[in-house]
Amino acid sequence: MKSAVVQLPGLNRDRDMITALTMISGKPPVTVWQTETEIPDVDLIVIPGGFSYGDYLRCGAIAARMPVMQAIKAKAEQGVRVLGVCNGFQILLEAGLLPGALMRNASLKFVCKEIKLEVVNASTDFTRAYAEGQIIRCPVAHHDGNYFADAETLNAIEGNGQVVFRYAAGTNPNGSMNDIAAVTNARGNVLGMMPHPENLIEAAHGGSDGRALFASALDVIAA
Incomplete structure (x- = not known):
């Protein structure tokens, strides 16, 4: 499968993401700059982490209004898989592609450490290589990862199986x-997560x- 990595000023995990996608798929992803209005024919689009536009206004607020986001929305509507990690998650929320919001960490401090995640839904395009209830390790590095949604939205995403990962008991860093560590849209083809697989x-x-997430999204699960 073909993939693309979106690049914006201030993102700093694009090379990590390019390396991961290349290692797992055997094919280097194409890179797409923020001003582009079309995205090549790919199966997975990734918005990596970092601090787009210095996190001015709100994390991801400026990036969500760049021309490339309209192209990403169009691809998502067509069913193309979209993954946003950390700042990428924040951008997807600001763009309206995912429900909820991300606020300042409860500690009011930047958190950078390894945590544990519980796989809540193992039937998505991004988690098929995991087992439901599986506990995995994953690093986090963020200042604004405190997921919030109003009661109606929270009930909806929980009921629809849109919560994909939770921080395992006692490890919630924010x-x-x-x-909640990761959510999808109602269709299940757009995933946002704060941890860095x-x-x-x-x-x-x-x-x-973290490898199984990319193996799932890229359809390269070992038989």
Whole structure:
């Protein structure tokens, strides 16, 4: 499958994401700059982490209004898979592609450490290589990862199976409601998550728990 990585001023995890996608799919992704209005024919679009536009106004607020986002919305409506990690998650929320919002961490501090995630829904395009209830390791690095949604939205995403990962018991690093670490849109082809699976995919990283997410999204699950 073909993939694309979106590049915006201030994003700093694009090279990590390019490396991960290349290692797992065997094909380097194309890169798409923020001003582009069309995206090549790909199966997966990734918005990586960082601090787009210095997090001015709100995290992801300016990036969500760049021309490339209209192209991403169009692709998502066609069923193309879209993954936003950390700042990418914030951008997807600001663009209206995912429900809820991300606020300042409850501690009011930047958090950078390894945490544990519980796989809540293992039937999505992004989690088919995991088992439901599986506990995996994953690093986080963010200042505004505190997931919030109003009661109606929260009930809807919980009931629809849109919560894909939760922070495992006792490991919530930011105060997110219901320990939510990752959500999808109603269709299930757009995923946003705060943890960084691209930074735990090989032995050199100290583990490979994040690898299955990309294997799922890229349809390269081992038989």
